[in-house]
Amino acid sequence: xxxxxxxxxxxxxxxxxxxxxxxxxxxxxxxxxxxxxxxxxxxxxxxxxxxxxxxxxxxxxxxxxxxxxxxxxxxxxxxxxxxxxxxxxxxxxxxxxxxxxxxxxxxxxxxxxxxxxxxxxxxxxxxxxxxxxxxxxxxxxxxxxxxxxxxxxxxxxxxxxxxxxxxxxxxxxxxxxxxxxxxxxxxxxxxxxxxxxxxxxxxxxxxxxxxxxxxxxxxxxxxxxxxxxxxxxxxxxxxxxxxxxxxxxxxxxxxxxxxxxxxxxxxxxxxxxxxxxxxxxxxxxxxxxxxxxxxxxxxxxxxxxxxxxxxxxxxxxxxxxxxxxxxxxxxxxxxxxxxxxxxxxxxxxxxxxxxxxxxxxxxxxxxxxxxxxxxxxxxxxxxxxxxxxxxxxxxxxxxxxxxxxxxxxxxxxxxxxxxxxxxxxxxxxxxxxxxxxxxxxxxxxxxxxxxxxxxxxxxxxxxxxxxxxxxxxxxxxxxxxxxxxxxxxxxxxxxxxxxxxxxxxxxxxxxxxxxxxxxxxxxxxxxxxxxxxxxxxxxxxxxxxxxxxxxxxxxxxxxxxxxxxxxxxxxxxxxxxxxxxxxxxxxxxxxxxxxxxxxxxxxxxxxxxxxxxxxxxxxxxxxxxxxxxxxxxxxxxxxxxxxxxxxxxxxxxxxxxxxxxxxxxxxxxxxxxxxxxxxxxxxxxxxxxxxxxxxxxxxxxxxxxxxxxxxxxxxxxxxxxxxxxxxxxxxxxxxxxxxxxxxxxxxxxxxxxxxxxxxxxxxxxxxxxxxxxxxxxxxxxxxxxxxxxxxxxxxxxxxxxxxxxxxxxxxxxxxxxxxxxxxxxxxxxxxxxxxxxxxxxxxxxxxxxxxxxxxxxxxxxxxxxxxxxxxxxxxxxxxxxxx
Numbered sequence: 001x002x003x004x005x006x007x008x009x010x011x012x013x014x015x016x017x018x019x020x021x022x023x024x025x026x027x028x029x030x031x032x033x034x035x036x037x038x039x040x041x042x043x044x045x046x047x048x049x050x051x052x053x054x055x056x057x058x059x060x061x062x063x064x065x066x067x068x069x070x071x072x073x074x075x076x077x078x079x080x081x082x083x084x085x086x087x088x089x090x091x092x093x094x095x096x097x098x099x100x101x102x103x104x105x106x107x108x109x110x111x112x113x114x115x116x117x118x119x120x121x122x123x124x125x126x127x128x129x130x131x132x133x134x135x136x137x138x139x140x141x142x143x144x145x146x147x148x149x150x151x152x153x154x155x156x157x158x159x160x161x162x163x164x165x166x167x168x169x170x171x172x173x174x175x176x177x178x179x180x181x182x183x184x185x186x187x188x189x190x191x192x193x194x195x196x197x198x199x200x201x202x203x204x205x206x207x208x209x210x211x212x213x214x215x216x217x218x219x220x221x222x223x224x225x226x227x228x229x230x231x232x233x234x235x236x237x238x239x240x241x242x243x244x245x246x247x248x249x250x251x252x253x254x255x256x257x258x259x260x261x262x263x264x265x266x267x268x269x270x271x272x273x274x275x276x277x278x279x280x281x282x283x284x285x286x287x288x289x290x291x292x293x294x295x296x297x298x299x300x301x302x303x304x305x306x307x308x309x310x311x312x313x314x315x316x317x318x319x320x321x322x323x324x325x326x327x328x329x330x331x332x333x334x335x336x337x338x339x340x341x342x343x344x345x346x347x348x349x350x351x352x353x354x355x356x357x358x359x360x361x362x363x364x365x366x367x368x369x370x371x372x373x374x375x376x377x378x379x380x381x382x383x384x385x386x387x388x389x390x391x392x393x394x395x396x397x398x399x400x401x402x403x404x405x406x407x408x409x410x411x412x413x414x415x416x417x418x419x420x421x422x423x424x425x426x427x428x429x430x431x432x433x434x435x436x437x438x439x440x441x442x443x444x445x446x447x448x449x450x451x452x453x454x455x456x457x458x459x460x461x462x463x464x465x466x467x468x469x470x471x472x473x474x475x476x477x478x479x480x481x482x483x484x485x486x487x488x489x490x491x492x493x494x495x496x497x498x499x500x501x502x503x504x505x506x507x508x509x510x511x512x513x514x515x516x517x518x519x520x521x522x523x524x525x526x527x528x529x530x531x532x533x534x535x536x537x538x539x540x541x542x543x544x545x546x547x548x549x550x551x552x553x554x555x556x557x558x559x560x561x562x563x564x565x566x567x568x569x570x571x572x573x574x575x576x577x578x579x580x581x582x583x584x585x586x587x588x589x590x591x592x593x594x595x596x597x598x599x600x601x602x603x604x605x606x607x608x609x610x611x612x613x614x615x616x617x618x619x620x621x622x623x624x625x626x627x628x629x630x631x632x633x634x635x636x637x638x639x640x641x642x643x644x645x646x647x648x649x650x651x652x653x654x655x656x657x658x659x660x661x662x663x664x665x666x667x668x669x670x671x672x673x674x675x676x677x678x679x680x681x682x683x684x685x686x687x688x689x690x691x692x693x694x695x696x697x698x699x700x701x702x703x704x705x706x707x708x709x710x711x712x713x714x715x716x717x718x719x720x721x722x723x724x725x726x727x728x729x730x731x732x733x734x735x736x737x738x739x740x741x742x743x744x745x746x747x748x749x750x751x752x753x754x755x756x757x758x759x760x761x762x763x764x765x766x767x768x769x770x771x772x773x774x775x776x777x778x779x780x781x782x783x784x785x786x787x788x789x790x791x792x793x794x795x796x797x798x799x800x801x802x803x804x805x806x807x808x809x810x811x812x813x814x815x816x817x818x819x820x821x822x823x824x825x826x827x828x829x830x831x832x833x834x835x836x837x838x839x840x841x842x843x844x845x846x847x848x849x850x851x852x853x854x855x856x857x858x859x860x861x862x863x864x865x866x867x868x869x870x871x872x873x874x875x876x877x878x879x880x881x882x883x
Contacts, residue, residue, distance in 0.1 A: 006029070007030065007085065008028060008031050008076035008078055008084025010027070010084065011027060011028045011087050012026070013025070013026050016088065016090055018064060018092070019092070019093045020064060020065060020067075021064065021065075024043070024061070025059065026061070026074055027058055030084070031056075031057050031058060031059070032054055032057060032079075032081075033078075033080055035298070036079075036300075037078045037080055038060070038076070038077075040083070041062060041075070041077070043062075043064050044064070044069040044071065044072030044073075044092050046065035046068070047065065048065050051063040064092065067092050072090065073090075074088065074090060134193075138178075139174045140176070140177050141174060144172060152169075158173050282305075282309070283313055283321060283324050283325065287328055290305065294338070299335070299359050300359075303359060303363060306328065309325065309328055335363065336360060336365045339360050339363070339365075340360060342356050343357060343360065343372070343373050343376075344376045350423040353423075354430060356373075357369050368450070368453055370427075370436055371431070371453065377420075377424050378424070381420050382467065382468065384416055385472065388409070388412055388413050389413070389475050389479075389493070392412070393496060396496070403506075404502055406510075409479055410480070410510050413476065414513055417472050417517065418517050422520075422524055424468075425526060428454075432451065433451075434450055434451050465530050466530055466533075469534060471493075475493050476537060477493065478490070478496065480502065480510060480541065481544060482496065484540060501548060503548065503552060504545050505590065507541060507544060507548060507549075511538060511542060512593065514538055518531060518535070519598075522600070535602070538601060539602055539604065543604055543607075543610050545594045546591055546595070546610075547613060550587070550620075550621060552587075553587040554620055556587075557624050561628045561631055561632055563575075566672065571675070571679070571778070572775045572778065573679050573776075574672060576628075577676050577684045578684075580684065581688060588691050588692070588694075595696055604696075612699075615697075615698065615702060618697065619707060622703065622710070622711075629677065629714060630718075632669065633669050633672070634721075667722060667726065668771070670718050670722040671722065671775040671776065672775055672776075674718050675775060675776040678715070678778065680711055681712070685704060685707055689704045723783070723786050723787065726783070726787060727786065727787045727790040727791070729764065730761055730764045730765060730768075730790070731791060731794040733761060733764070734757065734761060737756070737758070737761070738757055738798060744809075745804070745805045745806065745812075746806050747806060747809075750811075750854075751808065751812040751854070753815075754815060754816055754858070755812075759866065761791060761820075762869065765824070766869055766872055766873075768784070768787055769783075769784055769873075773872070781827065784824070785827045785832070788827045789831050789832045789835070791820070791824075792839070793835045799839040799840075799842040799843065800838065807844075807851075811846070811854065813839075814840065817839050818840075819859055821836045822863070
């Protein structure tokens, strides 16, 4: 912020005294920064600003006016410093009044004299002139009534030029209170005036002595001639000689005064010429003044002088005036061309543009300078935009900055438009409302003509704005969305080497940049239809940002398989589901500003195609993760990185654990994958669906439904694989175990207990239980129920294949079937119950109570002997899952 200047200080004036209209030079400090800064100048209380000529900050020249005060300060007032002070003063002298018969070295206007009676100048015949104060002392008007004086001095007058002058009346009227000493002084003054007049007359006589001598010589010559001719001749020729004398006297007089009269005529001509030069010096000096003021940049002064000259001499018929006025017009035409060049010069500020337009308007420049300026600004903005693009395209190969070149280009381009377009728009608004023109233009009707032109050119200006907007949008599309340009526009607006598409993060940054630019342009009150093309660009950028972000998210999720560390928590889960969910959430959060609609923006999902594309990409993301799970769970053992394998062994219910240094079997990977699938189905996918809905995604139900179906299919495949791995060996061992040692149901001993094949099968089932329980307790019912189904189904098949049973055989078979059924009772399903029922129905019924009692004893013996092993089948279980 600039500091205010010091107030003006006057330290000197030369001369420091004089009469009215004396030219003085004022010196001091801070006397203004220029002619326009000087707004006040008083000397002895009189305003002298009209005659002031500002020379520098320390010098001003002016003429002293007719001030009331005899002595006073010199006060200078400026815009920049305010009202100043003075350390010196000026003394105003009263001019000496010259009578009509007084000597004077200058020409005196005889019609302007001083009237003592009215105390003012008045034009009356010269013979009535008289001195203002004949006594030369201060006049003190008395308070005697005029009627009393007229009654006291009947027929007399106080006018000292009157024949009936009464000195007593004059003294009573003008000096009734004057002291006697002052009256003595008045007498002395009267004597001096009388002597001065006598001396003046004597001086004039002395100055004309030569003339008197010449006249005396002429008379003496005449007298001598008369004596020589004689008296008689004189009488006869007296008349003729007298005429000759008179002629010679006249010729002599003419000869004597011819030179004087010639000098007088020449002086009169010179005086008249000087008067003309003085009177019209404004016009004669105007061409030079115009040049000087143009060089100084004082165009306002030039215009004011030109308007004055045009009003005074625009229609003159005087040749001299016409010649000088033509020179003025030549200089003004050159000024018009200069101002027009400055107006069309770029870059230029709005203030300078308005100033030059106003100057050209006041100078009545042809055409429409304001519209020419608007057109030049329009072309300059377009050129700046294309130059910006070309400069960045050329630097592509040498670009070494962190931010992508296209992003920096968009920032630069939008900044350029936002900085230039407001002045362009404001210039048009000023053109429309007529504020570009001065009061002179308003009076001349130029403002109305301009408004009419503006109304007629509204469509042309609208096309200019639209062209700027189209160029801005297409240049941004060429850098970020080249596929959206037409075939013929790629060369003009494109040219970028698209090595790789911008990430969603940079596209979000670009969208924010374009949004800020749109808000800045909207604040100018530019009609929305002109800015709609920018809204369309923002919408396309938002859609593209969402697509790219989802594509990159799918790539990130595909790489999650590399981050699986197989660390299992209490619930049998690894960090994979959580990483997947966090990846989706982070992706959606990064799109929040893109998905949110700013004022004037449409929803990014308003187009059906966008909805379908986003829905398919979202489903694709879920499918990628499902494929990732399947890949991890079905990899060969050698392809699994178990360097970081560990489980949470804090649970006291674990029968076993997987240590960090042990290898992970295929069955264990399947169980972990099944546990993850179960958590995804019940929690993760539902949470992700909520986030999709929260961010306004369309078709969330379809995304969830398709994803769930794919997840369930994977879960079922993995489950079947695990059951195949675990149940098939157990089922396959039943038949060989039953008939080991050539056992025959028709010929066997009395049962002594459950045979070993069944105990081995139970131990194998217990091992499966332990493995599943170690990974996930929630999977135990599902896996165990399915294993029991497979075993019961095989046992039923084997029983039904026996042709006949002996009494002991039937008892042995019933014992083993009941032992197995009672042991796995908590994991029985309708299918396994049906299989056990069919197996028992294939056996002969027990006929005696002894057999039943023996069966019961053997069952209790079996349960008692294997109590520890069967503990896992006695623990409370959660609700069993249906296969």
